[in-house]
Amino acid sequence: MDITALTPSNLLGRRSFDVRDKVVLITGAGQGIGLALAEILIDRGAFVALVDIDEIAVKTAAQRLGSRALAIVADVRDRGAMADATQLAVDYFGRLDVVVANAGVTPKPATVRTMDPADFDRVMAINLEGCFNTVHPALDHIVAAEGHVVVVSSCASFAPGMAGSPYMMSKAAVEQFGRALRVELAAAGASAGIAYFGVVDTEMTHAMLDQDDLGRELDELLPWPLNVRISAAHAATVIADGIARRAARTIAPSGWEPYALLRGLVNVVLDAQLAGSGKVKDLLDRVERRSGR
Ligand SMILES: NC(=O)c1ccc[n+]([C@@H]2O[C@H](COP(=O)([O-])OP(=O)(O)OC[C@H]3O[C@@H](n4cnc5c(N)ncnc54)[C@H](O)[C@@H]3O)[C@@H](O)[C@H]2O)c1
Numbered sequence: 001m002d003i004t005a006l007t008p009s010n011l012l013g014r015r016s017f018d019v020r021d022k023v024v025l026i027t028g029a030g031q032g033i034g035l036a037l038a039e040i041l042i043d044r045g046a047f048v049a050l051v052d053i054d055e056i057a058v059k060t061a062a063q064r065l066g067s068r069a070l071a072i073v074a075d076v077r078d079r080g081a082m083a084d085a086t087q088l089a090v091d092y093f094g095r096l097d098v099v100v101a102n103a104g105v106t107p108k109p110a111t112v113r114t115m116d117p118a119d120f121d122r123v124m125a126i127n128l129e130g131c132f133n134t135v136h137p138a139l140d141h142i143v144a145a146e147g148h149v150v151v152v153s154s155c156a157s158f159a160p161g162m163a164g165s166p167y168m169m170s171k172a173a174v175e176q177f178g179r180a181l182r183v184e185l186a187a188a189g190a191s192a193g194i195a196y197f198g199v200v201d202t203e204m205t206h207a208m209l210d211q212d213d214l215g216r217e218l219d220e221l222l223p224w225p226l227n228v229r230i231s232a233a234h235a236a237t238v239i240a241d242g243i244a245r246r247a248a249r250t251i252a253p254s255g256w257e258p259y260a261l262l263r264g265l266v267n268v269v270l271d272a273q274l275a276g277s278g279k280v281k282d283l284l285d286r287v288e289r290r291s292g293r
Contacts, residue, residue, distance in 0.1 A: 015191075015246060016244060016245055016246065017098075017147075017148055017191075017243055017244055017245070017246050018244070019041055019044050019045060019046040019097075019098070019240075019243060019244070020044065020045035020046065021045060021046070021047070022046050022047070022095075022097035022098060022145075022147070023046070023047045023048075023049070023089065023090075023093040023094075023095050023096050023097050023098070024038075024041050024046050024047070024048050024049070024097065024098040024099070024100065024243075025048075025049040025051060025085070025086065025089050025096060025098070025099045025100070025134075025138060026038055026041075026048060026049070026050060026051065026099075026100040026102055027051045027052070027076050027100070027101055027102050027103035027130070027134050028051075028052060028076075028102040028103030028104060029048070029050035029051060029052055029058060029061065029102070030050070030052030030053075030054040030057030030058040030061055031052075031054070031057055031061075031202070031203060032200075032202035032203060032204060032232050033102060033152070033197075033200060033202060033232050033235045033236050033239070034050070034052070034100070034102040034103070034236075035050070035061050035232070036231075036232040036233045036235065036236035037100060037102070037236035037239050037240060038050050038061065038065060038069065039065065039236070040233075040236050040237060040240045041240055041243075042065055042066075042068045042069060044240065046068070046098075047068045047069075047070075047093045048065070048068060048069050048070070049069075049070045049072055049085070049088070049089035049092070049093070049096075050062050050065075050069055050070065050071055050072065051072045051073075051074050051076075051082075051085050051103075051134075052071075052072075052073065052074075052103070053073070053074070053075045053076070053103075055073045058071045058072070058073060059071045059073075070088075070089065070092050070093070072085045072088055072089065076101075076103045076126055076129075076130030076131075076133055076134055077125045077126055077129060077130055077133070078133070079133045082130075082133040082134055082137060083137040086099075086137040086138050086141070087137075090141060095141065095145060096138055096141035096142065096145065096147070097141075097142065097145040097147035097148070098142070098147050098148045098149070098150070098243060099134060099135055099138040099142060099147075099149050099150070100149075100150040100152065100239065101130070101131040101134040101135050101149075101150070101151045101152060101174075102150075102152040103126060103130055103134070104126065104127045104130075104152065104154075104170075104171075104204070105122070105123060105126050105127065105204075106123070106164065106167050106204060106207075106208045107119045107120070107122075107123045107164060107166045107167055108291075109163045109164060109208075109212070109214055109215065109218070109287050109290075110163065110287060110288075110291050111162070111163060111284055111287060111288055111291075112165055113288065114287070114288045114291040114292070115165075115166070115291075116291075119166065120166045123166035123167055123170055124166060124169070124170055127166075127167070127170035127171065127174065128170040128173050128174060128177075131151055131174050131177060132177065135149055135151065135177075135181065139185075142185070142190050143185070143188040143189070143190050145190075146188075146189040146190050147190055147191075148190065148191045148192065148193070148243055148246055149178075149181055149185065149190070149191070149192040149193070150192070150193050150194075150195055150239055150242065150243065151174050151175075151177055151178040151181070151192070151193075151194055151195070152174070152195045152197075152239075153171045153172075153174040153175045153178065153194050153195065153196050154167075154171040154196060154197055155196050155197060155198045155226075155251070155256045155259070155260065156168045156171045157171040157172040157174070157175045157196065158172070158259075158260065158263040158267065159226075159259075160267075160270060160271065160274055162274065162280065162284060163214075163218065163283075163284060163287050174194070175194055175196075178192055178193065178194035179194070182194075182248055191246040191248075192248075193242050193243075193246065193247045193248050193249055193250065194248070194249045194250075195235075195238070195239050195242065195249075195250050196249065196250065196251040196252075196256065196260065197230070197235050197251075197252055198226055198227075198228065198229075198230070198252070198253050198255070198256045199219075199222070199226075199227065199228070199229045199230070200229065200230055200231070200232055200234075200235045201229045201230065201231050201232065202232050205229070214283065214286060214287055214290065217283055218283070221279075221280070221283075224255075225253065225255025225256075226255060226256060226259065228253045228255055230252055230253050234252065234253075235252055238250050238252040
C-alpha cells in the first residue's frame with residue numbers, strides 16, 4: 001500500500017488535479033486575474049490558451065509567456081468564435097483539460113431607472129452569455145479528460161446590488177451555472193468550481209472604484225474586512241490552488257467567507273438597512289443626476 005496516498009483529501013474521496021502537461025483555456029487572459037492565472041499555471045507546468053478580445057494585450061502576454069502559451073483573439077459574446085477558439089486550442093495542444101470562464105466587465109454606475117438598456121445588454125452578454133459560450137464548446141473535451149471547469153463569479157453575486165445591478169445579476173447567474181455544472185459533471189468524472197472575489201486590484205477596480213468619484217464613495221461603504229484588496233496574483237493563486245483540489249468554490253479575501261456562508265440572514269437585515277439609509281439615498285440621487293435624470 002502507498003501510504004503517501006493517504007492524504008485527508010484522498011481519504012474523503014476527493015481527487016486532486018495536477019495541471020502539469022495539461023491544457024487550460026482562460027478567457028479574459030490579456031490582463032488582470034486571467035493573465036496572472038496563465039502565468040501561475042504555466043509555472044506549474046501547464047499549457048495555456050489565452051483568449052481575449054484585446055488583440056495587442058493577449059498577443060503580447062502570450063509572447064512573453066513563451067512556447068507553452070497560445071494567444072487567441074475572440075469575443076466571448078460570439079458563440080461561433082468561442083467554438084472556434086476551443087477547437088484552435090485542441091488542435092494546437094492536442095487536448096483540453098480545464099476551462100476558466102474569467103472574462104468580465106462592469107456597467108456604468110446607474111440605477112435601474114436611469115440605466116441605458118444597451119449597457120445592461122452588454123454586461124449580460126459578456127458576463128453571462130460569454131460564460132456559457134466559453135464553457136459549452138469545451139465540455140466534451142473536459143469530460144473526455146476528466147478535467148475541471150472554473151466559472152469566475154464574484155462576491156457581488158450576493159452583495160447589495162444598487163447602482164450596479166447588471167453586474168450583480170450576471171454574477172449571481174454565473175454562480176447558479178457553476179452549481180449546475182458541479183453536479184452534472186460529477187456524474188461524468190469531471191468537476192467544476194465557482195471563484196468568488198471581493199475587491200481585486202486590477203484595471204476593472206481602478207476604472208470602477210478608483211478613477212470615479214461616486215465609485216470611490218461606493219467603495220467607502222464597504223466595511224472592514226470586506227474592503228480588503230487583494231492583488232491579481234493572489235486571486236489567481238486561489239483559483240490555481242482550487243483547480244489543484246477540484247474545489248467546488250473558492251473565496252478571497254477570506255474576510256468575505258462568513259458573509260458568504262450567512263448571506264441568507266445577513267442580506268435580509270442589510271437590504272432593509274440600506275433601503276432606509278440617508279447616505280445611500282444621497283449617493284443614488286447623485287448617480288441618477290449624473291446619468292441625466
Ligand atoms: N477586479 C475585481 O475586484 C473582481 C472582483 C470579483 C470578480 N471579478 C471578476 O474577475 C474576472 C476578471 O476580472 P479582472 O479584474 O481581471 O478584470 P480586467 O478588466 O483587468 O480584465 C478583464 C479582461 O477581460 C477581457 N474582456 C473583456 N470583454 C471581453 C470579451 N467580450 N471577450 C473576451 N475578453 C474580454 C478584457 O480585454 C480584459 O483583458 C471578471 O469576470 C470579474 O468580474 C473581479
